[in-house]
Amino acid sequence: QVQLVESGGGLVQPGGSLRLSCAASGRAESRYSMGWFRQAPGKEREFVAARHWISGSTRYADSVKGRFTISRDSAKNTMYLQMNSLKPEDTAVYYCAARLGGTGSIWSEYDYWGQGTQVTVSS
Secondary structure, X not given: OEEEEEEOOEEEOOOOOEEEEEEEXXXXXXXXXXXXXXXXXXXXXXXXXXXXXXXXXXXXXXXXXXXXXXXXXXXXXXXXXXXXXXXXXXXXEEEEEEEEOXXXXXXXXXXXXXXXXXXXXXX
16 A cells, blocks of 8 residues: 655746645555646546656656656655646646556556645636
């Protein structure tokens, strides 16, 4: 079992930045990949970014490439999502997730989920 706890969401103006954190605890597994997904009201959950915990291989949705960066601090067992140049369309609940294997972009491929953190981009 893996437990995930997100933090760092909030209200930010367009063009601003936020950094989300996802603290992982429980079973340590070097084959895990961790990802970020988001869900806006009335929309399906969508992939944002993913990173393999050990290899560092990353994947990003086209909508966030060049603006968001996924990283990790292995000493703290924490994954981060640095979000720059935020747009109103980035407004959503952001979830971190974990799965065994590669950096998948399909939410149903992930086995463990955090509770979500709200990000609102508005002036």
